[in-house]
Amino acid sequence: MKLLFVSNGHGEAAIADRLAREIQAIAPSTHVDHLGLVGESCSQFMHDVGPARSMPSGGLIAMGNVTNIVRDVGGGLIGLTLAQRRFLKGARGSYDRVVAIGDVFALLMALAVRAPVTYVGTAKSVNVAPYGPMERRVLRRAAEVFVRDEATAAQLRAQGVDARAPGNVIVDLYAGDEDARAEAAVEGFVPALGVFPGSRANAYADARFVMDIVRHAAATRGQLGAVLSIAPHLQSDAFAHALQADGWTVERSSDERIPFTLRLGDRVVARAWRGPIGPLLTRVQVVLGQAGTANEAAAAAGIPVVAFERDHDRKGAWYRMRQHGLLGDALVVLPGDPDAAIAGVNALLDDPSRRVEMGRIGRERMGGAGGAHAIARAIADALADVRA
Numbered sequence: 001m002k003l004l005f006v007s008n009g010h011g012e013a014a015i016a017d018r019l020a021r022e023i024q025a026i027a028p029s030t031h032v033d034h035l036g037l038v039g040e041s042c043s044q045f046m047h048d049v050g051p052a053r054s055m056p057s058g059g060l061i062a063m064g065n066v067t068n069i070v071r072d073v074g075g076g077l078i079g080l081t082l083a084q085r086r087f088l089k090g091a092r093g094s095y096d097r098v099v100a101i102g103d104v105f106a107l108l109m110a111l112a113v114r115a116p117v118t119y120v121g122t123a124k125s126v127n128v129a130p131y132g133p134m135e136r137r138v139l140r141r142a143a144e145v146f147v148r149d150e151a152t153a154a155q156l157r158a159q160g161v162d163a164r165a166p167g168n169v170i171v172d173l174y175a176g177d178e179d180a181r182a183e184a185a186v187e188g189f190v191p192a193l194g195v196f197p198g199s200r201a202n203a204y205a206d207a208r209f210v211m212d213i214v215r216h217a218a219a220t221r222g223q224l225g226a227v228l229s230i231a232p233h234l235q236s237d238a239f240a241h242a243l244q245a246d247g248w249t250v251e252r253s254s255d256e257r258i259p260f261t262l263r264l265g266d267r268v269v270a271r272a273w274r275g276p277i278g279p280l281l282t283r284v285q286v287v288l289g290q291a292g293t294a295n296e297a298a299a300a301a302g303i304p305v306v307a308f309e310r311d312h313d314r315k316g317a318w319y320r321m322r323q324h325g326l327l328g329d330a331l332v333v334l335p336g337d338p339d340a341a342i343a344g345v346n347a348l349l350d351d352p353s354r355r356v357e358m359g360r361i362g363r364e365r366m367g368g369a370g371g372a373h374a375i376a377r378a379i380a381d382a383l384a385d386v387r388a
Contacts, residue, residue, distance in 0.1 A: 001027070001383045004095040005034045005046060006088070006110040008102030010199040010231070011293025012122055013041040015169050015372075016101050019120070020045040022376030030383065033095070037084060037106060039199075042232040051083040088112040096386045099379060100142075104135045107142060116143040118379055120169065122293075125152045127365075128325025136161055144382070146375050149367065166378075167371025170293055171300040174278030175369055181257040182279030185271050189225030191349065193217075194280050194298065195270070196289035199231035204242050206290040206310060209338075211243060211262070211270065213288065216342045217349060218269050224349075226270040227284065228262075229277055229294070236260065236272060286348065286355065295323060299330040299362030304355045306345060310336045330362030 003023065005016040013036050020032045024045060034046035041048055092114050100110035101120045110117045119142040124131055130152065131139065136159055139145050145163040147153050148170070156163035186192040193214060197207040207228060214226045230236055236259040244250045248270075249263040262270040273280065277294055281301040288306050289295040295305050305327065307320055320333045334344040348354060 001029065001097075001387060002031045002033070002095045003379070003383065004049075004091065004098045004110075004113065004115075005032065006037065006098060006100045006106050007034065007041070008037045008100075008106035008109075009122075009292070010039055010041070011170075011291075011296075012102040012106070013039075013043070014173060014293060015120065015122060016099070017041075017043050017045050018169065018173050018372050019099065019101075019376050019379070022372050023380050026376060026380040027383065030380070035084065035087065037081075037102075037109060040233055050087040051080060053080050084109065085112055096383055097143075097379065104131070104138045107138055111138075111141055116382065118142065118144040118375075118382070119146065120375060121145070121147040121152075122170065123148075123322070123326075125149055125326060126155050127151070127328075128322050130155060131161075139163070144378060146371075146378075165371075166374035167369065168300070168367045169371045169375060170296045171366050171369050172372035173293065173297050174276055174281060174301075177276040177278030179257065179275050179279040181255070181275065182273070182283055185227045185258055185273050185280070186225070186283045188223065188268065189227075190223040191221075191285040192283055193224070193226040194277070194284035194287040194289070194303070195226050195228045196277070196287055196291040196294045196298070197228070198289075198291040198294075199234065202310075203231065203234055203290070204238055206308075207239055208242050208246055209308065209310060209336075209341075210288045210290070211248070212246065212338065213342050213345050214270060215248075215264065217345055218264065218267075220346075221349070225268065226288075227280055228270055228272045229280060230259075230272055230274050232274075236274060239272065288345065292319070292323070295331065296327065296366065299327045300366035302359035302363050304348065304358035305331045305362070306348065307331060307333050308336050308341055309333060326365065328361050328365050330358050330365055332358070 007013040007016045032046045033049045035050040040052050089112050095115050098110045098113045098115050099118045100106040107119045139161045148168045150165045153163040153165035195210050197203040218224045240250045240260045251261045257275045258271050260272045287298040287303050298305050334341045
């Protein structure tokens with residue numbers, strides 16, 4: 001049986017890979033392909049197919065963000081989308097089922113294959129942005145619809161969309177991953193902070209900003225340290241060069257998991273990490289994150305999350321508003337002004353009861369585990385029905 005995933009974002013591609021892993025455990029003979037509509041992915045359990053290219057915005061062009069739309073159009077967005085649409089039309093008859101992950105645009109694109117489509121909605125929720133009338137019209141064309149929470153599924157069912165919410169797949173995204181090297185990454189750090197700069201092109205600049213906050217926090221906490229998580233398709237050397245320019249002493253390593261260490265004088269203050277974030281989420285006490293899905297995964301693990309309003313256009317404000325709507329007080333959003341950001345992080349580090357409450361809220365907002373397996377089982381059962 002042949003299955004095609006169509007994802008609309010970096011986090012969505014990671015979700016596709018997790019579902020593919022679950023499906024192949026259930027039905028090992030399933031061949032799984034993946035078309036990433038946004039950026040270039042590094043799949044472990046799928047074969048990447050079709051046209052792919054990174055866009056300047058990293059895929060954040062929602063809510064009328066004219067600046068990012070113009071940048072992406074200049075970067076070839078229209079041509080890329082048309083090429084992807086041609087690929088999907090040309091794939092008609094090649095797949096037994098298609099799984100669209102992300103927003104309704106991913107579903108619209110997936111429908112071009114004219115195979116049954118399972119839709120996995122990852123962002124929209126009645127907690128922050130319910131599906132609108134036009135989106136619901138598209139959702140009704142899917143063979144199966146899964147959304148992130150039961151309240152959203154109930155509202156959709158009342159509006160004529162047969163939606164289910166067996167669990168938020170983001171909760172399972174990094175669950176069960178382990179890597180012995182993660183212990184070395186946090187060695188000597190009390191507390192240990194996770195730094196998640198994200199997976200888009202601005203991750204390099206965001207890492208410099210966040211690591212400057214770490215520098216100031218470490219000045220008054222003799223054992224505090226941070227682990228800088230580097231997304232698979234970003235370049236370790238680019239992070240190292242940028243941080244060296246900011247005054248960090250960079251010690252490079254041949255260790256593929258910990259490619260470099262950051263020192264201030266004789267003290268190791270941070271280590272880079274090139275591996276799954278799951279092992280970090282069992283070892284850090286706070287996450288300073290400019291990420292999307294990774295921030296939500298941290299909240300699901302009960303880790304307090306801090307994000308920063310770094311952008312001067314509408315994207316940053318909208319994106320953090322949406323994330324705060326989903327996570328509630330499990331996430332604190334601080335100003336992009338360095339002094340205010342440093343003061344906010346220090347205040348959180350000095351307030352253990354607040355951190356405990358943030359962790360509780362994160363687990364509550366994100367829900368329990370098991371969604372990935374339930375959705376994968378439904379997809380595998382649908383494929384089995386075709387085979388029968």
